[in-house]
Amino acid sequence: MDGTTARPSRPALRPPTAGAGRPAPRAAELRDPRGRTTLVTRPLTDQAGRLGRPAAGRAPEAFVDRVDPAALQTPAVRAVLANVARICPAFLPRQVLREGSRHILIAGTIGRAPVVAKCLAPAALRGERAEQLIERFHHEVAVYRAFVRHRPPVRLPRLVAADHDRCVLVLERVPGRxxxxxxxxxxxxxxxxxxxxxxxxxxxxxxxxxxxxxxxxxxxxxxxxxxxxxxxxxxxxxxxxxxxxxxxxxxxxxxxxxxxxxxxxxxxxxxxxxxxxxxxxxxxxxxxxxxxxxxxxxxxxxxxxxxxxxxxxxxxxxxxxxxxxxxxxxxxxxxxxxxxxxxxxxxxxxxxxxxxxxxxxxxxxxxxxx
CATH class of the missing domain: 3.90.1200.10 (Aminoglycoside phosphotransferase (APH), C-terminal lobe)
Known part of the structure; x- marks a missing residue:
């Protein structure tokens, strides 16, 4: 895609001319009899140290969340928080990061560990594309579970808990933008x-x-x-x-x-x-x-x-x-x-x-x- 076009600011598409640390412990898991709901009972660790705690020698990367009680009390948010509580009773919600027509993201903590709950919005479960959205969410749950078994060579949030049936994911919250x-x-x-x-x-x-x-x-x-x-x-x-x-x-x-x-x-x-x-x-x-x-x-x-x-x-x-x-x-x-x-x-x-x-x-x- 090097070359020139009528608009020099755009690259042209052109075909080529010729042919240290200790290993992270695995988390203990609890599964229901159908093997669908997984609860990670001990957070995984990574190069930054324990989930939610900075490694030695590094400054803490704390999240400063403004608690918004009104946002946490909307019917949709309360409904998904009830589902989160089923698999993470210790989850303490702090802030609604997103309340959209498809997904609701809620920042919170489990003990001292910052986490985020990603849930399919109740409205999405009743919409025209409900089947497709549920299938995609199930796929994402399966991908995160696969990454627990087969760790990829790139950085991604660690799985904390997941509920396949209720479309809930609780993940490590990573600082950044x-x-x-x-x-x-x-x-x-x-x-x-x-x-x-x-x-x-x-x-x-x-x-x-x-x-x-x-x-x-x-x-x-x-x-x-x-x-x-x-x-x-x-x-x-x-x-x-x-x-x-x-x-x-x-x-x-x-x-x-x-x-x-x-x-x-x-x-x-x-x-x-x-x-x-x-x-x-x-x-x-x-x-x-x-x-x-x-x-x-x-x-x-x-x-x-x-x-x-x-x-x-x-x-x-x-x-x-x-x-x-x-x-x-x-x-x-x-x-x-x-x-x-x-x-x-x-x-x-x-x-x-x-x-x-x-x-x-x-x-x-x-x-x-x-």
Missing amino acids: PAARERHPVNAPTPGEVRAVLGSVRTLNLWRPPTDVFGKPLDYQTEIARFHSLGLLTDRDAGDLRGLLHGLASMPWQLNHGDALLGNILLAPSGPVLLDWEQAGWYLPGYDLAVLWSVLSGDTAARRQISQLAQSGGTLARDAFLVNLVLVLMRELRLHDVPGAGEEQRIMIRRLYDDAALARRAVRAAVGTR
Whole structure:
């Protein structure tokens, strides 16, 4: 994706020209007879020391939460707190971090350990997408449990407790700030922050856990057909993507976070921390890179770096990245190109259409080199 376009501020998509410490103890677990509800009775430890306590020689990284009794007393919050209390009777709520239509996040403590409870909102359980949201939450619970057995090489919140049936997760609360607070940030992270984020994402992508631990959240043929039926892909676009997919049939898949937005990456003192694992699983190589490329429209240098990483594995890796990129951009257009958009959103939509056109041209060029 190096090169030039009609708009020099945008990197062009172009196919390449040639082919210490002690080990952390495992936590004790209690499971119900169906094996669905897991309660971790002793917090796991990590390089920062015991959960909620700083390591020796480091300054405490305390959370200063303003207790908001009114927010903790809304019907939805009280309902999910009752579910949290079933698996964590010692959970002391401090602050509602988010009360949305899908999820409710509540910061609190268990003893001296700062934790956060993530729950599916009661309204989500009654909505039109209830089945899909419940399935995704169950998937995230399964991913966190899998990470207890197969520890990944990247930083993520440690599982404290989980209730599959009531859609509750209680996780270690990690100090830090999101890499961005907007899905498509106007001000990109600093070059050093971008390098750290890409380093963590690539470390995850190169990890090889047992293949039966994670599933395949994305059906590529179905996604192509869906965007084609919506008019976002032309007949030629769909045919080109299917042609690239055919050539990737024997390529090994790669473990990806699946939703590597900057808002899902926490910049902590110990390095980036990946949050929200609802869509983690096996993808064609480069899916996480495609997500990051799609949201960093204002950072030409970051996009060039992502493009180089995506193409470093050769022609097949390039083709996989391009398939991922087109589908990610189609999803973003589907999500944001809606009636009633404000001026700022319309500017972002125009950028997405420019990016999509760029990606289509790159796909056609890649098909021509096959």
